Amino acid sequence: MSDAVLDRLAVLFGxxxxxxxxxxxxxxxRTYECDGLTYHRAMPGIVVIPDTAEQISAxxxxxxxxxxxxxxxxxGTGLSxxxxxxxxxxxIVTSRMRRVLEIDLPNRRAVVEPGVTNLAITEAVRDRGYYxxxxxxxxxxCSIGGNVAENSGGAHCLKYGFTVNxxxxxxxxxxxxxxxxxxxxxxxxxxxxxxxxSEGTLGIATKITVRLSRxxxxxxxxxxxxxxxxxxxxxxxxxxxxxxxxxxxxxxxxLAIEAAEAAVGCxxxxxxxxxxxxxxxxxxxxxxxxxxxxxRICRETGAFEIRVAASAxxxxxxxxxxxxxxxxxxxxxxxxxxxxxxxxxxxLPEVLAGIDRLQEEYGIRVANVFHxxxxxxxxxxxxxxxxxGQGERAEAVSGRILDLCIEHGGSITGEHGVGIxxxxxxxxxxxxxxxxxxxxxxxxxxxxxxxxxxxxxPTPRLCGEVPGVRKGVHPLVESGRAEQF
Amino acid sequence: MNGETAAARxxxxxxxxxxxxxxxxxxxxxxxxxxxxPETPDEIAAVLRASAAHDLAVVAxxxxxxxxxxxxxxxxxxxxxxxxxxxxxxxxxxxxxxxVQAGVPVETLARTLAGKGQELALDPPxxxxxxxxxxATAIAGPRAFRYGTARDLLIGITVVxxxxxxxxxxxxxxxxxxxxxxxxLFTGSYGTLGVIADATFRLHPxxxxxxxxxxxxxxxxxxxxxADEIGAMGAAVAxxxxxxxxxxxxxxxxxxPCSVAVLVEGTAATxxxxxxxxxxxxxxxxxxxxxxxxxxxxxxxxGVLLExxxxxxxxxxxxxxxxxxxxxxxxxxxxxxSLGSGVLRVALPREIGPDALAAFxxxxxxxxxxxxxxxxxxxxxxxxxxxxxWGHVGxxxxxxxxxxxxxPDRRMSPGRFVGGI
Ligand SMILES: Cc1cc2nc3c(=O)[nH]c(=O)nc-3n(C[C@H](O)[C@H](O)[C@H](O)COP(=O)(O)OP(=O)(O)OC[C@H]3O[C@@H](n4cnc5c(N)ncnc54)[C@H](O)[C@@H]3O)c2cc1C
Numbered sequence: 001m002s003d004a005v006l007d008r009l010a011v012l013f014g015x016x017x018x019x020x021x022x023x024x025x026x027x028x029x030r031t032y033e034c035d036g037l038t039y040h041r042a043m044p045g046i047v048v049i050p051d052t053a054e055q056i057s058a059x060x061x062x063x064x065x066x067x068x069x070x071x072x073x074x075x076g077t078g079l080s081x082x083x084x085x086x087x088x089x090x091x092i093v094t095s096r097m098r099r100v101l102e103i104d105l106p107n108r109r110a111v112v113e114p115g116v117t118n119l120a121i122t123e124a125v126r127d128r129g130y131y132x133x134x135x136x137x138x139x140x141x142c143s144i145g146g147n148v149a150e151n152s153g154g155a156h157c158l159k160y161g162f163t164v165n166x167x168x169x170x171x172x173x174x175x176x177x178x179x180x181x182x183x184x185x186x187x188x189x190x191x192x193x194x195x196x197x198s199e200g201t202l203g204i205a206t207k208i209t210v211r212l213s214r215x216x217x218x219x220x221x222x223x224x225x226x227x228x229x230x231x232x233x234x235x236x237x238x239x240x241x242x243x244x245x246x247x248x249x250x251x252x253x254x255l256a257i258e259a260a261e262a263a264v265g266c267x268x269x270x271x272x273x274x275x276x277x278x279x280x281x282x283x284x285x286x287x288x289x290x291x292x293x294x295x296r297i298c299r300e301t302g303a304f305e306i307r308v309a310a311s312a313x314x315x316x317x318x319x320x321x322x323x324x325x326x327x328x329x330x331x332x333x334x335x336x337x338x339x340x341x342x343x344x345x346x347x348l349p350e351v352l353a354g355i356d357r358l359q360e361e362y363g364i365r366v367a368n369v370f371h372x373x374x375x376x377x378x379x380x381x382x383x384x385x386x387x388x389g390q391g392e393r394a395e396a397v398s399g400r401i402l403d404l405c406i407e408h409g410g411s412i413t414g415e416h417g418v419g420i421x422x423x424x425x426x427x428x429x430x431x432x433x434x435x436x437x438x439x440x441x442x443x444x445x446x447x448x449x450x451x452x453x454x455x456x457x458p459t460p461r462l463c464g465e466v467p468g469v470r471k472g473v474h475p476l477v478e479s480g481r482a483e484q485f
Numbered sequence: 486m487n488g489e490t491a492a493a494r495x496x497x498x499x500x501x502x503x504x505x506x507x508x509x510x511x512x513x514x515x516x517x518x519x520x521x522x523p524e525t526p527d528e529i530a531a532v533l534r535a536s537a538a539h540d541l542a543v544v545a546x547x548x549x550x551x552x553x554x555x556x557x558x559x560x561x562x563x564x565x566x567x568x569x570x571x572x573x574x575x576x577x578x579x580x581x582x583x584x585v586q587a588g589v590p591v592e593t594l595a596r597t598l599a600g601k602g603q604e605l606a607l608d609p610p611x612x613x614x615x616x617x618x619x620x621a622t623a624i625a626g627p628r629a630f631r632y633g634t635a636r637d638l639l640i641g642i643t644v645v646x647x648x649x650x651x652x653x654x655x656x657x658x659x660x661x662x663x664x665x666x667x668x669x670l671f672t673g674s675y676g677t678l679g680v681i682a683d684a685t686f687r688l689h690p691x692x693x694x695x696x697x698x699x700x701x702x703x704x705x706x707x708x709x710x711x712a713d714e715i716g717a718m719g720a721a722v723a724x725x726x727x728x729x730x731x732x733x734x735x736x737x738x739x740x741x742p743c744s745v746a747v748l749v750e751g752t753a754a755t756x757x758x759x760x761x762x763x764x765x766x767x768x769x770x771x772x773x774x775x776x777x778x779x780x781x782x783x784x785x786x787x788g789v790l791l792e793x794x795x796x797x798x799x800x801x802x803x804x805x806x807x808x809x810x811x812x813x814x815x816x817x818x819x820x821x822x823s824l825g826s827g828v829l830r831v832a833l834p835r836e837i838g839p840d841a842l843a844a845f846x847x848x849x850x851x852x853x854x855x856x857x858x859x860x861x862x863x864x865x866x867x868x869x870x871x872x873x874x875w876g877h878v879g880x881x882x883x884x885x886x887x888x889x890x891x892x893p894d895r896r897m898s899p900g901r902f903v904g905g906i
Binding site: 049055106107109155161162165180181185186187189191192194196199209215216240241243245283285287289290343344374381409410413418426427434436442443444456460 | 494497575578579580581582596602616623627633636637644646650651652653654656657658659660661665666669672673674678689690691693720723724725726727728751753756757761770794795796797798824827856858860862875876878880882883884887889890893894899902903904906
């Protein structure tokens with residue numbers, strides 16, 4: 001895109017948006033050059049920070065008029081480069097759209113703007129005994145709009161599901177600038193479900209209706225230390241086989257424990273090859289009974305120490321090590337890659353053995369942290385960027401881990417998204433037909449491919465006319481929209 | 486060679502079992518010419534390719550229990566009967582995941598899973614049916630309050646598009662955000678985007694115990710005060726910490742009493758049911774079995790069936806409105822629904838006739854406004870001709886664009902769905 005076009009757009013945006021909402025100063029643009037995946041960087045052409053859906057719609061329409069791509073950005077905590085800007089495009093940041101618009105406790109729902117943080121929703125209703133269930137570790141910072149785009153999960157999604165299970169309605173600015181409502185109530189295709197997890201490629205969410213959940217009557221958290229990761233894995237299987245669905249089951253291996261200890265002094269039992277955190281919540285009577293069963297299972301599968309949190313403080317102490325794990329590895333390694341892959345739970349032992357072999361083969365250490373209940377691995381691949389070649393080897397290990405996940409019938413991402421980072425793995429997980437079919441959805445929403453182009457899909461086909469002989473009036477003509485083609 | 490023969494030959498050449506259609510194969514009154522009985526996704530693809538080449542309209546069928554739902558297709562040449570796609574492909578109990586073909590009856594799957602102490606936490610459709618049909622109509626039962634609907638438990642899908650393309654999305658792991666979720670799009674699409682070949686679901690352990698708490702015979706006759714009382718009861722139970730799985734209302738006749746029943750399941754179900762009972766009042770009773778009407782559609786089944794979805798707090802008023810509006814037409818509706826998730830189903834005798842039905846639906850739509858939907862799930866065409874079965878759909882233009890991409894020649898269940906899609 002020529003600079004002249006961007007200059008012109010910046011002027012037009014200035015006429016539409018409030019003072020200070022259009023950024024073109026290179027020093028200030030730099031703030032937005034990457035998201036949480038910091039090794040991909042690009043200076044945005046223009047940054048806009050609108051206040052309303054109408055302003056976003058106007059910006060998007062102008063982008064369409066000039067054929068300029070646009071990228072949405074919430075808090076920029078994404079870990080797959082989804083909010084990586086385009087040098088030839090516009091970055092639309094939702095950070096000024098932070099109002100909680102409505103809280104409707106009788107119907108257990110809230111309506112919020114996209115820039116509201118995940119935790120702010122819970123904070124708005126906590127004192128009345130409610131909360132917003134999906135709890136990504138980044139919840140203090142990440143925006144609900146970003147959560148919708150990524151279909152974010154969290155430790156407690158094992159029992160409660162993901163963002164998509166807790167979003168009841170969206171207001172969306174489509175890539176042609178229209179403002180449409182997608183509601184779980186409406187008959188017709190589940191466009192709401194299709195939009196959630198689309199990583200900003202189908203438009204921009206400007207208003208989100210979320211489900212609020214009743215805070216559980218009781219919560220119990222247990223930490224069990226095992227000699228080895230196998231012991232912990234066995235406990236997980238036995239818990240599931242006993243018909244218990246805990247709110248969360250998290251596991252860390254020895255290296256991850258070492259890092260957490262160095263970073264936050266979490267004081268997990270010494271000598272543990274793995275620790276398991278199991279949290280049960282729900283009605284008091286249910287939790288009490290399931291808890292004794294979980295405790296028994298952990299002992300039978302070889303836990304050498306079990307700690308039970310009796311208070312909120314003790315619970316926080318147990319979680320502290322786990323929650324700090326990503327950042328903590330910085331204490332034991334100059335650099336690291338956070339991977340996000342999924343395997344069927346029953347394949348965990350094999351996949352972990354495979355990761356061990358990779359460590360040996362490449363001479364690279366991997367710390368394992370995972371949502372064990374649903375087989376979502378977060379291997380942290382450690383390397384020293386000062387040593388030539390280590391970065392490449394770490395990158396190779398990280399990629400081979402995804403191959404392992406695919407080989408075992410899993411997925412290349414459980415919650416961090418595909419973004420720019422993993423689009424090249426999509427053809428390993430899906431056939432060309434699968435990807436072409438997904439592209440049909442993209443073309444219906446965004447035929448010109450202006451909404452977050454280059455993300456999720458590897459070099460998608462152009463949205464040409466669909467092959468096939470048409471009979472009768474083209475539905476687009478019928479609905480009065482054909483001129484857009 | 487005339488078109489009919491050429492098409493018949495092309496279908497025969499697929500090698501898939503094809504038979505001429507009979508009167509029993511009619512789709513909402515429209516009789517197809519052939520019935521195809523594919524046994525694999527590739528065979529579905531072969532039938533769809535042959536259909537594409539000869540401009541044949543296709544409707545997919547599972548158990549055939551909901552074929553009278555939705556509007557009649559504008560045309561229907563080939564009925565793709567999925568009954569031979571009846572294998573449970575993989576059930577890995579340790580993963581709480583099952584992969585099934587579309588033609589597997591929901592009840593068969595339930596029996597198999599129960600053998601391993603697990604279940605697909607969707608209520609069996611009222612008149613039976615297959616996994617494919619359950620997905621295509623997205624009909625939800627009482628337990629949607631706790632577990633969500635089919636779209637929430639579906640984690641992977643294989644579909645065959647109008648041009649014979651076989652595509653999949655999702656996978657066999659519960660947590661997975663790679664690519665667009667085509668499963669969501671196909672769930673509730675009434676066969677208008679393609680044929681569902683197989684699906685993968687997340688499972689739940691079978692609850693250790695179940696208990697129902699029923700407050701029966703609340704009141705003698707409808708009154709505005711009663712509707713409020715029921716609404717308050719529903720809200721109290723929905724907001725309780727006993728984790729109820731379902732909160733159902735049954736009001737079979739405006740002149741008779743209504744009941745509210747709550748399901749509690751899992752560990753310590755009886756204790757939790759007692760806690761629910763405390764909220765529902767003295768008259769409520771805890772039982773091990775559901776009331777006889779539980780999970781069924783209101784009667785008369787062969788008449789008109791409507792579905793109303795709105796926020797739970799609006800349900801009492803909507804319910805009241807239904808009785809008043811019906812009263813004006815002389816018809817007596819039966820009402821049943823989910824107080825917790827805000828879904829009501831209303832049955833009317835077919836004798837209501839087209840004008841009164843249109844007035845009735847119009848009155849309900851005015852009451853619900855844009856806070857929900859009023860859909861005619863099933864009605865004989867002569868009774869429903871005066872109403873838009875689906876009502877206003879906010880994102881209809883986008884939906885048309887989706888349809889146009891997936892099925893540009895409008896051959897998949899044409900006319901069955903919203904806006905005549
Ligand atoms: C320390 C740390 C821990 C994390 N833990 C978790 C975790 O436990 N679980 C988890 O799932 N993720 C986790 N993440 C990843 C990340 O926080 C989530 O993906 C989050 O949802 C991103 O929100 P955001 O507001 O930062 O979005 P951004 O990074 O700004 O954007 C992410 C994507 O969403 C799009 N987008 C943003 N806003 C909108 C909108 N309004 N409409 C449409 N598209 C939009 C962007 O274009 C981009 O593609 C973690 C990240 C960090 C740094």
